Amino acid sequence: MNLLSKLRIQLGADCLTKRIPRLGQVTxxxxxxxxxAKTLLPLLTxxxxxxxxxxxxxxxxxxxxxRAFRGSRFMPYAANLLFVLYDCPEGLRLQAxxxxxxLYFPNIxxxxxxxxxxxxxxxxxxxxxxxxxxxxxxxxx
Numbered sequence: 001m002n003l004l005s006k007l008r009i010q011l012g013a014d015c016l017t018k019r020i021p022r023l024g025q026v027t028x029x030x031x032x033x034x035x036x037a038k039t040l041l042p043l044l045t046x047x048x049x050x051x052x053x054x055x056x057x058x059x060x061x062x063x064x065x066x067r068a069f070r071g072s073r074f075m076p077y078a079a080n081l082l083f084v085l086y087d088c089p090e091g092l093r094l095q096a097x098x099x100x101x102x103l104y105f106p107n108i109x110x111x112x113x114x115x116x117x118x119x120x121x122x123x124x125x126x127x128x129x130x131x132x133x134x135x136x137x138x139x140x141x
Contacts, residue, residue, distance in 0.1 A: 093113065
């Protein structure tokens with residue numbers, strides 16, 4: 001896996017874990033991270049949004065006119081991705097929104113699933129990678 005892919009994994013893990021309050025202690029009303037469409041598109045892909053069952057290639061192009069992954073439709077110039085955390089009686093719930101429209105997490109049938117459910121679904125991603133290990137210069141330099 002190349003370095004850029006590993007850093008995307010770290011960004012995905014950060015988005016789903018870093019801002020979640022510990023033991024119900026909310027310390028921030030909102031946490032904002034800024035990026036660009038070139039950051040959001042790989043993150044959405046990493047999280048499995050807009051994934052088509054059949055990969056697009058030259059031999060099936062005509063069949064793919066209604067494919068889910070059409071970046072020009074879901075990733076305009078001023079795109080935004082929100083993760084909204086709700087404190088509900090049954091536990092914390094997480095809702096993803098793209099351009100102020102709710103998204104369903106892949107393979108989860110609730111618009112705002114329990115955070116625990118989302119965390120389980122992305123368990124491999126949440127292991128992340130070590131930014132320090134990947135990006136730190138060797139000590140002998």
